[in-house]
Structure formats: structure tokens, C-alpha cells
Amino acid sequence: MPFQTTFTSASDTMPLDLGSCIFASAESADVIRYLAYLALLLSVINALLSPANLRHIPTVGGPSFPFLTYRGAFNVLRDIKGVLRHGYEKYKNRTFKIAFPDRWVVVVTGKRLVDELQRLPDDAASFIQATSELTAFGYIFGQRMREDPFHVPMIGSRLTKHLTAIFGEIDEEIHAAFQDYMPDCGDEWTPVHVIDVARDVVARASNRVFVGLPVCRNPKYLDMLVHFAVDVARTRNFIVWTPAPLKTLVSKTVTNIDGRLKEGMQYLRPVIEGRTGLMKKFGDSWSDKPDDMLQWIMDEVVARNAPAEDILRNILFINFAAIHTSSNSFTFAMYHLAAIPEFIGPLREEMERVIAAEGWTKTAMGKMWRLDSFLRESQRVNSINPLAVQRMALKPVTFSDGTYIPAGTVLATPAYATHFDDENYADAAAFDPWRYVREKEQDLSPSKHQFVTLSSDYVPFGLGKHACPGRFFAANELKIMMTYVVMNYDVKFEQEGIRPENVHLGLAIMPDPKAKVLFRKRKSGEV
């Protein structure tokens, strides 16, 4: 019962012990029901109070009559993919709106309008405001993270520029982590809970880069990060159902951010205090100052005169962003591989050939076209986030088809409907892992078809200048992980050819968290 654990620990730090008052004896199902009733009531009130200025945009997924919007919101949270597909089919190249319990989201479709959406300048539309509305991260991580998201350029430019330099460390940590976390599979087929292993491996490898050795190997630190990431992902669904005045309380109760900040500080205090001392002593003339994520964050926090706990806040935030997304992406891809093990041969052949020539290097990862294509295809058919390219209009916007968008509206484009549109992809419903290898071979600029390449028909990383800044880092991590597994193991599912269905968790779509993949040590030399 993950909820129980969190609530118990939350009660240690909550002054009023409200967490345990409300939830102590409740099963998580009761908690959800309680919040659902509360939300129901609130959504009716919300709907009555909400401005009527979106009436000209058609509603999909439920009635738009104020009293009944909650029915649409239920449909959206139960099957957001289906509701978006329905809207896309009906209103392609136009806009429609869907109901959330606490707001409308206007969905923009078709290449032309989506291009207009991603090109909206920052004074007209805000990415961070929209994401904060839809994921509640401002409530969870604190409003300062929303107002001053300084980690974004840090990841987008500094970390990405450092990738060649730090590749060896990431690679070493992934190998070591798999050796520690994979069960001993000899010649026997051994069931492995891929999502758990993936979270641990991603957490450890990412923290090798974020905070370095030895903290990145501290099992308690990693365990805290993984639990926190899972709690945050779940909280987002709680928050949309929670009335605005209670959102802060509920998000704190469910994720226990204050407790996590304290706990994280325990593990990082020696490093942070050591560095703070040296920063004070040497200032700008500190000659061997570390050049890593922790130091970049510390420098920014000092420059802003922000409290030291903001260092941890940022570490927690980037960990949430890294762990949850990459471990899910890896699991999505592994499930495809295990469902159709014939894909292993071509991948393995390429990996052996490229690694033999280039070693375990960033250059090698760049040359594995099949692996890159496999990951892009997996991400096309399994997007964690069904609503991509999120923006909030800061002032009124009119699209070229004449659609008027009032200020305050949250806009997004549907990932699945776009990715499964036969006008965008030949045989879009099929999982075709070598799709982009063929496209690369036929194109003079192969880089247009990479895993990390953005295009209006491939939106899992968003589009434009607010696209996911961590995608280059994540791509390298994922490629090393896939290469390690494929070169060392055979994989399959118990029932061959059947891939477990993805799970809808409100706004997020995840790989089946219960499925287990069978692993067997690969016989050496076998391709």
C-alpha cells in the first residue's frame, strides 16, 4: 500500500497531523472515493463559475452544459486517449475542448495549428504555467519552481553540452547498477519486474551525474528518490480532483515534500556543506571547483540568495523528471522486445558491430540506427503524456483558422491521435521498429528521423523551444540500458507475442506495472 507508507511518514512532519486524521485508517480506494465526491461537488461549482468564453469551441467527451461537465471530466480521466482520438477524428485541423474537473483544456490539432501553437512567443503563451496547471508541480515543489525554473537551461544547454565528457560515468554507473539490481539469471528463464529495475538503474545513473559518487550509490537516497517520483506521478491525479483551496495541503500530504527535503538533506549535507565552505573561502578563484549539476544548482541558489533547501528542491525536481519518464520509456520498449523477440537479433547484430568498432561511447550510441529507430517507434506508440505541447495563453490569441482563445486558456495537442494518424504514418497502428531506419536511408539528412528529433507529427518531447531539455541525456541513458540488456540477455514474455496493455492513470499512460519479463543469460556468441 504505497499510500499508507506515505501518509504514515507525512504525519511525522505535519503540524496538525491532518494527513493521518483524514487518511490513517482509510484504504487508498476510500481516499480516492472521498476525493472524487469532493471533486464532483467542486466541479459543479467550478462549472457554474467558469467563464462562458469557450462556448464557441466544440466540446468532446461529455456535455458542455455547466451542471454536467463533471461527466466529461470523468470520461477524460478514465480514457483520455479515447476521448482525444474521438475529438481528433471529428475536428482534425481544428480545435475542440475537453473537461477536467478543475478546468477546460483546448486541444489543437493538425500540422498548421500545432505549428502556430508551438511558435507562440513567451509573452503570449507560457509552457511552465500550463504544465504547472496540468501536473500540479507548483503545488508539489513550491511556487518558486514555477516562477523561476532555472533548472531548464541548466539541463537543456549545460548538461547536454557535457554529455560527451560525462558519457563514461553514465555508462559505468549503468553497467554497475544492472549488475547489482538484476536478479541472478543463469540459463533458466527468470521473471524480472522491469519497471522496478529500470527505476533503480535510472535513479542511480542519473544521480551519478546530478550529485556524483558516493551519494549516487547510497541505497537509502535512491530509494527515497524513486518513491518520491512515484508519489509525485500519482499526486498529479489527486490534485486535479481537489478543490483549489485544498490543493496545497493534499499535494503535501500525498508527496510529503517537506519530509523528502529533510531526508534528502541528510544524505547530501556533507557534500553541500563542504562545497559551501569552499565557495565562501575561494569565491570565483576556486580553481578545481566541481563542474557538475549539484554545483550548477548551488551557484544559482547562492546567486538568487534563495534558501539552501532550494538546492534539494531542485535535485528532487530533476530527479522526478528524469526517473519517472526514462524508466517508463525503457519499460515500454522492453515490453515490445519481449513480446516479439525476433527484434532482438537485428538489434544485437548492430550493437556488437558498433561497439566493436567504437567501444561504449557516445559516438557508438549515435551510430545505432536500429536502436534509435526502435526507441522512437516505442515512444510514438507509447507516450507517457497524452497531452503534448502544453501552453497557457497569457493574452488573447487568434489562430489562423479564426479560432479565438481567451487569456488563461490551457492549450495542448493530442500525442496518441497524432501518432496514430495514417496521414502521418504509413500503417500507423502497427509497431514497426525499423520505420525510421528506412526513412534515414532515404533521406539526405538522416538526423531528421532521430529519437530526439522534434516534429509536428511526433510530439512526446513537446515542440519548439520548450521541448523536453533532458531528451539528449535521456536518449543516451536509454540506449546504454537497452544495449546492456540486449547484449547480455535473452528476453520474452511467458505468453509469446502478447504485450501487456498500457495502464491509464488519469492523465498519464504507463507500462503495465505488474508485468514481468522473463530474462535468461544470453549464450555467448549467439546473435
Ligand SMILES: *[C@@H]1O[C@H](CO)[C@@H](O)[C@H](O)[C@H]1NC(C)=O
Ligand atoms: C488536414 O490538413 C492537411 C494539410 O495540413 C490535409 O492534408 C488534410 O487532408 C486535412 N485533413 C482534414 C480531415 O481536414
